[in-house]
Amino acid sequence: MKRTCLGGSNVSRYICTLYGYSALRIASYLPKDALFITVDSNQESAQIASEIFKQAGISDRVHSVVGSSQTVIPQIKDQHPISSFDFIFIDHSGENYLRDFKLLEYHNLITSGTMIVADNILYPGSPDYADYIRNNPNYSSKMYEASVEWPVGVKIKDGVEVSVRN
Numbered sequence: 001m002k003r004t005c006l007g008g009s010n011v012s013r014y015i016c017t018l019y020g021y022s023a024l025r026i027a028s029y030l031p032k033d034a035l036f037i038t039v040d041s042n043q044e045s046a047q048i049a050s051e052i053f054k055q056a057g058i059s060d061r062v063h064s065v066v067g068s069s070q071t072v073i074p075q076i077k078d079q080h081p082i083s084s085f086d087f088i089f090i091d092h093s094g095e096n097y098l099r100d101f102k103l104l105e106y107h108n109l110i111t112s113g114t115m116i117v118a119d120n121i122l123y124p125g126s127p128d129y130a131d132y133i134r135n136n137p138n139y140s141s142k143m144y145e146a147s148v149e150w151p152v153g154v155k156i157k158d159g160v161e162v163s164v165r166n
């Protein structure tokens, strides 16, 4: 990942934490000077995730923020040493992907080269986000097919949308 933020750190952002499984997988590949911000509105989940990040030895590069994405995004530049993100992972509720994505754009947190990965694009799905990103000349976007892991044994088609700002 390229360096884009103030203070010389690589910066990623992650909506949302739950118990931090994806955050743990992603952040463990980041260099020590990276900053990875995770956001979740559920305080209890965020506390459990923070404990897991500590146990995994990555709490130096992961900041866990408790709050609704709609409130956190506009304040993020004031509270963290960043100008924009290299990487954004979106995995909260499909009906809010587009709203939050537009907030990220509005606050200039997405710049040329930013990669955005949106999970569960087909199931439960986020059709308005998929439509927006695929038909926007500012982004190159592709869906990678996957199937959901639950309910166990039931094959439901899903996808991960990977987009890069031109």
Ligand SMILES: C[S@@+](CC[C@H](N)C(=O)[O-])C[C@H]1O[C@@H](n2cnc3c(N)ncnc32)[C@H](O)[C@@H]1O
Pocket: 015, 016, 017, 018, 019, 020, 021, 022, 023, 039, 040, 041, 042, 045, 067, 068, 069, 070, 091, 092, 093, 096
């Ligand atoms: C599918 S789980 C995330 C799983 C996580 N990515 C993982 O791999 O472990 C969705 C999480 O989004 C949180 N959430 C839903 N809407 C939110 C919002 N608007 N702002 C912040 N967190 C939200 C929920 O509290 C829940 O923990």
